[in-house]
Amino acid sequence: MATLLDVKDLKTYFFTEDGVVKAVDGVSYDVQEGETLAIVGESGCGKSVSALSIMRLVASPPGRIVGGEIIFEGEDILKMDDVEMRHIRGNRIGMIFQEPMTSLNPTLTIGRQLTEPLELHQALSGSAALKRAAELLEMVGISDAARRLGDYPHQFSGGMRQRVMTAMALSCQPRLLLADEPTTALDVTIQAQVLEVMQKAANELGSAIIIITHNLGVVARYAQRVNVMYAGRIVERGTANDIYHNPRHPYTIGLLHSVPRLDEAKQEKLNVIEGLPPDLIELPPGCPFKPRCVFAQDKCNEMPPLVLVGGGHYSACWFADKLGSPAVTSEEVKT
Numbered sequence: 001m002a003t004l005l006d007v008k009d010l011k012t013y014f015f016t017e018d019g020v021v022k023a024v025d026g027v028s029y030d031v032q033e034g035e036t037l038a039i040v041g042e043s044g045c046g047k048s049v050s051a052l053s054i055m056r057l058v059a060s061p062p063g064r065i066v067g068g069e070i071i072f073e074g075e076d077i078l079k080m081d082d083v084e085m086r087h088i089r090g091n092r093i094g095m096i097f098q099e100p101m102t103s104l105n106p107t108l109t110i111g112r113q114l115t116e117p118l119e120l121h122q123a124l125s126g127s128a129a130l131k132r133a134a135e136l137l138e139m140v141g142i143s144d145a146a147r148r149l150g151d152y153p154h155q156f157s158g159g160m161r162q163r164v165m166t167a168m169a170l171s172c173q174p175r176l177l178l179a180d181e182p183t184t185a186l187d188v189t190i191q192a193q194v195l196e197v198m199q200k201a202a203n204e205l206g207s208a209i210i211i212i213t214h215n216l217g218v219v220a221r222y223a224q225r226v227n228v229m230y231a232g233r234i235v236e237r238g239t240a241n242d243i244y245h246n247p248r249h250p251y252t253i254g255l256l257h258s259v260p261r262l263d264e265a266k267q268e269k270l271n272v273i274e275g276l277p278p279d280l281i282e283l284p285p286g287c288p289f290k291p292r293c294v295f296a297q298d299k300c301n302e303m304p305p306l307v308l309v310g311g312g313h314y315s316a317c318w319f320a321d322k323l324g325s326p327a328v329t330s331e332e333v334k335t
Contacts, residue, residue, distance in 0.1 A: 001032040004208050005054070005176060010068035012046075012053045015061065019281035023049040023063075025232035028306075031176065036199070036209040038223035038240070040216065040255070044277050046232040047212045048098065051178045055095055056085050073175065091121040094169030094207075095178040096198070100161035104153040110137075110164055111149030114171060121172045136167040140197045159190035166198050173205045180212045191215075195222060216259050220244060225312075228252050231278050231288035234306060238313035248315035248323045250293045287317075295319055 012024040024046045031037050039047045052058050053065055056077060070077040077088065089095075097103035105113060114133035118124040124132055130149060137145035140163040153161055162182060169177055179198060183191035199222055202209050211223060219226055219240060226243045228236040228251065236249040247253045254273040275292035278284060284291055286301040293300070299318045306316040317323065 001034060003030050004033045004035075004073065005031040005210075006069075006071040007050075007054070008069040008071070010050065010053060010070065011066045012049050012058055012063060013066050014063045016281075021280045022232050022283070023280060024053060027068075027229075027232075027234055029227050029234065029237060031208050031210060033175075034203075034206055034208055035225065036202075036211065036223050037225050037227065038211045038213060038219040039227045039229060040213060040219055041229035042214065042277055044280075045229040047229055048180050050229075051095070051180050051210065051212055054178065055089055055093060056080075057089075087121070090117045090169075090174075091172045092174055093176045093178065094172065094174035096162070096165045096169045096180065096182045098181040098184055100158070100165045101153065103165060104161060106153055109150055109152055110156070114149070114164075114168055117168065117171050132171075136171055137164070139170075139201055140164070140167045141193070142167075159187075159194060162190075162194050163197060166194065166201065170201050170205060170207070174207055177202050177207045177209045178212070179209060181214075182211070183213070183215065183218065191218075216255065228255070231283060232280060233288070233316065234314075235289065235316045236314065237306075238310070242310065242313045246310070246313070248309050248313065248320040249289075249317045250295045250323070251289050253323065254292075295323075 007030070008028050010024055010027045011022070014021040014023055027046070027050055029037070039050065041047055049058065054070055054077065058065060065078060068078070072088070072093070077085070080088070111130060111133055114136060115129040118129045118132055133149055134145040137148060142148055142160060142163055156164060166182070182198060183194055195218060199209070211218060213219065223240050226238065226240050227234050228243065228249065230251050236243065236247065236252045243252060244256070247256060251273070257271040258273060260270060273292055278288050278291070287293070287304055290296045290300040304316045304318045306314050307320070309315045309320045
């Protein structure tokens with residue numbers, strides 16, 4: 001497969017009165033054609049900002065992309081002017097935003113919001129655009145699609161609004177689909193339906209997908225590769241199989257421990273990662289995960305680089321070679 005997207009040393013900072021928030025601080029990864037890549041981590045780790053950076057939708061001020069490259073189909077998005085970016089957004093790159101009720105315009109019908117990108121990017125208008133809009137709604141599983149084009153966002157349920165967002169993002173047959181927490185606030189049954197619709201539609205169009213989520217179940221089912229983010233950096237990346245069966249970073253191990261499992265004995269309490277995510281304005285010296293890490297040692301006062309620990313598997317931990325199982329203990333690492 002050819003490389004569709006290549007992000008190199010991306011840095012997106014927010015310049016506030018309290019200081020500089022390094023929301024994305026030197027992130028590098030690639031996406032192959034037709035691939036599904038997941039970006040996971042706690043709230044505030046930089047997942048959504050990295051996606052908004054790809055779309056050049058970071059609010060300025062206070063946000064600004066201060067460094068790096070975003071190479072999409074051989075072109076650096078960061079060097080494009082506003083006119084060129086308008087031909088990218090919603091056309092070659094589609095995005096499903098986190099909360100459809102705030103992303104959809106409450107004063108416009110669903111039909112108008114679906115036909116607008118078709119008019120702008122596909123040169124469709126009138127009945128042709130409406131026909132295509134109805135086909136898109138049918139594609140994402142909304143019945144009586146032609147009639148529903150005249151409805152407003154508030155007349156749809158949360159799951160149906162998310163389907164509309166999916167249809168809108170896929171309307172121009174994008175090469176890349178960014179899905180930012182596409183199942184937030186949906187119940188489990190609707191989550192599965194929305195994800196299946198998104199995956200099926202993307203597969204039919206041959207689109208690559210970046211799923212941004214904190215739901216590890218979503219990752220296990222849909223992603224081929226995974227980036228684990230913490231404090232604005234990628235701390236581990238590899239195949240989904242690597243991440244689930246051979247994690248090589250303490251944060252990844254903590255995330256996996258915190259998920260309930262049906263194949264283990266019942267516990268009174270779920271395991272948790274102690275402490276809170278760091279202040280991105282005043283990060284601790286060395287590894288940012290050090291204050292919460294059960295494996296931390298003096299060496300962790302130095303920032304660990306993201307290094308290769310196996311075939312396509314990378315970890316930013318000084319003791320990655322001693323890790324390798326979700327069940328590893330801190331005593332085993334320190335010996």
